[in-house]
Amino acid sequence: MLVQLSVADFNRELGSNSPAPGGGSVAALSGALGAELISMVCKLSIGKKNYEQFHDQLSEALQRADALANSLLGRIDLDTEAFNDVMAAFKMPKEPEEARKARSDAIQRGYKQAVQSPLGIARECLTVLRTAEKMLGKSNANALSDLGVASLQAHAGLEGAIMNVKINIPSIKDEKFVTETSSEISRLLEEGGALRDKIYEYVSKNICPELR
Amino acid sequence: MLVQLSVADFNRELGSNSPAPGGGSVAALSGALGAELISMVCKLSIGKKNYEQFHDQLSEALQRADALANSLLGRIDLDTEAFNDVMAAFKMPKEPEEARKARSDAIQRGYKQAVQSPLGIARECLTVLRTAEKMLGKSNANALSDLGVASLQAHAGLEGAIMNVKINIPSIKDEKFVTETSSEISRLLEEGGALRDKIYEYVSKNICPELR
Numbered sequence: 001m002l003v004q005l006s007v008a009d010f011n012r013e014l015g016s017n018s019p020a021p022g023g024g025s026v027a028a029l030s031g032a033l034g035a036e037l038i039s040m041v042c043k044l045s046i047g048k049k050n051y052e053q054f055h056d057q058l059s060e061a062l063q064r065a066d067a068l069a070n071s072l073l074g075r076i077d078l079d080t081e082a083f084n085d086v087m088a089a090f091k092m093p094k095e096p097e098e099a100r101k102a103r104s105d106a107i108q109r110g111y112k113q114a115v116q117s118p119l120g121i122a123r124e125c126l127t128v129l130r131t132a133e134k135m136l137g138k139s140n141a142n143a144l145s146d147l148g149v150a151s152l153q154a155h156a157g158l159e160g161a162i163m164n165v166k167i168n169i170p171s172i173k174d175e176k177f178v179t180e181t182s183s184e185i186s187r188l189l190e191e192g193g194a195l196r197d198k199i200y201e202y203v204s205k206n207i208c209p210e211l212r
Numbered sequence: 213m214l215v216q217l218s219v220a221d222f223n224r225e226l227g228s229n230s231p232a233p234g235g236g237s238v239a240a241l242s243g244a245l246g247a248e249l250i251s252m253v254c255k256l257s258i259g260k261k262n263y264e265q266f267h268d269q270l271s272e273a274l275q276r277a278d279a280l281a282n283s284l285l286g287r288i289d290l291d292t293e294a295f296n297d298v299m300a301a302f303k304m305p306k307e308p309e310e311a312r313k314a315r316s317d318a319i320q321r322g323y324k325q326a327v328q329s330p331l332g333i334a335r336e337c338l339t340v341l342r343t344a345e346k347m348l349g350k351s352n353a354n355a356l357s358d359l360g361v362a363s364l365q366a367h368a369g370l371e372g373a374i375m376n377v378k379i380n381i382p383s384i385k386d387e388k389f390v391t392e393t394s395s396e397i398s399r400l401l402e403e404g405g406a407l408r409d410k411i412y413e414y415v416s417k418n419i420c421p422e423l424r
Contacts, residue, residue, distance in 0.1 A: 003218065003220040004219070005218060005219060006215065006218055006219075007215040007216070007219055007222050007241065007285070007288070008216065008285060011248045012248075014248040014252060015247075015248035015277075015278070016252065016255070017255035018252075019252070019256060019354075019355065019358075022355070022357075022358045022361075023249060023357050023358040023361030024361075026245050026249060027361060029219065029245065030242065030245070030365060030368070033241065035227075036224075037226065037234070037235060037238060040226060040230075043227075043229035044229060044231060065227075066227070069227060073219070073223060076219070142231075143231060143234070145372075145375040145376050145378070146231075146235040148375040149234075149235030149236075149238050149239060149368075149372035149375060150235075152368040152371050153238060153242060153368055153372070155368070156242070156361075156364040156365055156367070156368035159412075160360070160364045163357040163360045163361060163364075163416075163419060164361070166416070166419045167419040170420055170422075200371075203375060204375075204378070207375060207378045207379040208379065208382055
């Protein structure tokens with residue numbers, strides 16, 4: 001499993017001449033890093049006097065962040081598997097006619113999975129952003145840059161995952177699937193971008209007002 | 213060393229109730245992931261017929277990406293050490309007067325290092341973005357989404373590192389240092405943002421023209 005590799009070895013594997021793991025797995029890791037930073041910020045806030053009044057919201061954010069981090073870490077491997085499944089389908093026999101049909105069906109199933117996998121990453125990255133946004137003004141001010149970095153990582157994960165959705169969309173023949181996916185992509189990018197901008201603005205204003 | 217932890221354990225450590233590792237180390241990792249993706253895209257392009265004419269540029273990009281990835285991986289630990297040094301300085305004795313002065317100097321040195329460390333991360337993330345931009349149209353089109361994710365990760369690393377610079381700036385008394393750092397921050401953000409936008413636009417247009 002990729003997540004069992006050391007950080008150094010994961011990076012080496014990523015930079016190797018094999019197309020997997022690639023951008024999809026990196027997007028999942030980026031979202032997981034964002035979720036873990038939120039978890040840390042929650043832990044640095046819960047139990048502190050200044051943030052007592054936000055205890056319930058922070059506890060809820062912590063729970064959500066931990067679940068998101070776990071799920072996104074799992075998606076690092078899942079996305080690489082989805083890619084490998086498409087590659088395996090292309091290696092199926094093209095003859096006779098029946099085999100050709102089975103191969104073509106497997107390729108289409110593979111591509112749909114290679115769209116649904118990063119789409120799942122993008123959805124969870126959006127939830128990371130929503131979680132971060134709810135914590136503005138309610139969490140440890142000394143860790144505000146960490147909340148900012150959490151948001152940047154989640155947003156990079158969201159946009160990166162969607163690039164991985166888009167590169168596979170043209171291979172899919174199911175028009176209904178393409179239409180639905182396209183409209184979901186637009187919604188994810190729009191909400192994600194707005195949340196990122198809002199958090200960036202808040203963090204910049206509050207960590208160093210003079211350099212805003 | 214943090215980079216010797218497994219990806220899963222690094223994430224767990226990040227999400228713990230200790231402020232280090234935090235956003236600065238994540239920014240360095242994000243830049244390293246971007247550099248490794250560039251390295252992969254170079255390797256998937258060098259030796260392929262369609263990209264023969266770009267052999268020299270791709271080889272140069274590969275060399276640069278590998279060096280950046282190594283350096284940024286090292287900065288994951290360095291940034292956490294810089295933070296710990298500040299914390300250690302705060303624990304120095306405040307009396308007698310001589311010790312007070314030594315403590316205050318150590319705190320200032322610590323904060324300068326806690327600014328210079330993420331500033332170094334931001335500079336290298338910018339170089340990752342410059343390297344990615346030079347590869348547009350000259351590298352494997354099947355890995356274009358990976359080049360896009362590389363750029364998103366490097367840009368998130370750049371902006372995240374700068375948040376870590378900014379949160380420490382108000383603690384620094386050396387005005388010349390603050391002025392020079394502030395103007396460098398502006399340049400880094402401006403060039404980094406422009407490169408990110410250019411790469412994003414190119415990638416979006418070319419991976420899936422209909423969903424642009």
